[in-house]
Amino acid sequence: MDITFINVGYGESILITENDPDAENGAFVMLIDGGSAMNSEYTGESGRIRAYDYLKKRNIDHIDLLVFSHVHEDHVCGLVPVVSGIPVRKYWASIRLKDEVIGKQIGDLETLSETNKKMLSSINAYSSLIEKIPADEIEYLDGIKENYFKNDCFSIDILGPEKSYKKTVEASLTNVFAADDANALNKALTETTEMMNNASLILRINCCGKSVLLGADTNSEGFKALVRDHPELMKADVFKIGHHGQADSVNEELLRAADPSIVVCCASNDYRNNSSNEKTFETIKRTLGRNVTYLFQDGLYAEQWNPDISPRNDVTVHIDETGISIKLQCINN
Numbered sequence: 504m505d506i507t508f509i510n511v512g513y514g515e516s517i518l519i520t521e522n523d524p525d526a527e528n529g530a531f532v533m534l535i536d537g538g539s540a541m542n543s544e545y546t547g548e549s550g551r552i553r554a555y556d557y558l559k560k561r562n563i564d565h566i567d568l569l570v571f572s573h574v575h576e577d578h579v580c581g582l583v584p585v586v587s588g589i590p591v592r593k594y595w596a597s598i599r600l601k602d603e604v605i606g607k608q609i610g611d612l613e614t615l616s617e618t619n620k621k622m623l624s625s626i627n628a629y630s631s632l633i634e635k636i637p638a639d640e641i642e643y644l645d646g647i648k649e650n651y652f653k654n655d656c657f658s659i660d661i662l663g664p665e666k667s668y669k670k671t672v673e674a675s676l677t678n679v680f681a682a683d684d685a686n687a688l689n690k691a692l693t694e695t696t697e698m699m700n701n702a703s704l705i706l707r708i709n710c711c712g713k714s715v716l717l718g719a720d721t722n723s724e725g726f727k728a729l730v731r732d733h734p735e736l737m738k739a740d741v742f743k744i745g746h747h748g749q750a751d752s753v754n755e756e757l758l759r760a761a762d763p764s765i766v767v768c769c770a771s772n773d774y775r776n777n778s779s780n781e782k783t784f785e786t787i788k789r790t791l792g793r794n795v796t797y798l799f800q801d802g803l804y805a806e807q808w809n810p811d812i813s814p815r816n817d818v819t820v821h822i823d824e825t826g827i828s829i830k831l832q833c834i835n836n
């Protein structure tokens with residue numbers, strides 16, 4: 504199995520592929536999120552690439568399972584061209600929109616703060632994406648469901664979000680659609696964007712006796728109940744830390760429960776929004792107290808800095824019967 508972290512800059516887009524003779528063209532393909540749609544995210548010599556462009560370069564011609572982890576611009580907006588351009592068999596999502604707002608678009612962008620403009624663009628994108636998807640092709644997931652998906656090669660546990668918390672976030676999203684003036688819209692957007700991270704879908708993927716924990720933007724607070732009540736489900740050889748490695752992404756309890764040997768951080772190389780935070784890596788080193796491989800989605804290693812390696816389009820964690828290995832850049836430029 505290959506788990507590829509695409510270099511979409513500050514956002515997140517994770518491609519999972521596995522040879523499977525029963526799947527279309529011999530490969531099972533899963534995509535979690537699609538990064539940002541903003542032009543500014545992809546300029547310069549950063550190695551960044553839009554998820555759709557990356558998938559086309561990899562000749563990905565179908566997606567068996569596409570996951571909308573949560574509704575934020577840096578996760579959902581890059582999926583718009585993916586859903587239009589590549590056939591998708593099945594969808595998983597965390598956030599469920601009320602039927603009456605599916606397809607609805609909210610305007611009045613001029614009066615909003617930059618953060619709220621981004622939040623609104625993600626809600627509009629998500630609303631129009633959900634409208635295009637037949638209801639029987641999408642599942643809305645939360646709570647804990649072990650072995651929810653299983654094939655010959657790997658299994659997936661659903662570990663979150665916590666259901667009642669997610670309902671609160673969905674209610675907040677409903678307030679966005681119900682807002683009847685700019686103040687109400689700004690207020691509802693601010694509340695929703697702040698709460699949204701911990702409504703992310705949390706998945707643990709198990710393959711060949713190894714586990715990979717992927718919680719999108721779930722931070723240490725969002726993992727708290729899981730760590731307390733089900734630490735046995737948290738063990739992960741590979742942990743893609745939440746919320747782009749910001750200071751709230753991990754704490755000691757979470758790290759002790761996951762106990763990874765590889766930590767992946769999906770953050771832009773400009774440390775925007777205090778991502779890849781120094782405190783985060785100090786906490787990891789202090790808590791795990793042994794050799795841990797730190798990876799960024801541009802293929803750079805935080806701990807074994809090699810100035811000869813320029814930012815790549817991706818980094819891949821490969822898992823098979825022989826163990827775990829790391830591959831830099833799966834596409835040819």
Ligand SMILES: [Fe+2]
Pocket residue numbers: 514515575577578720746747
């Ligand atoms: Fe994010």
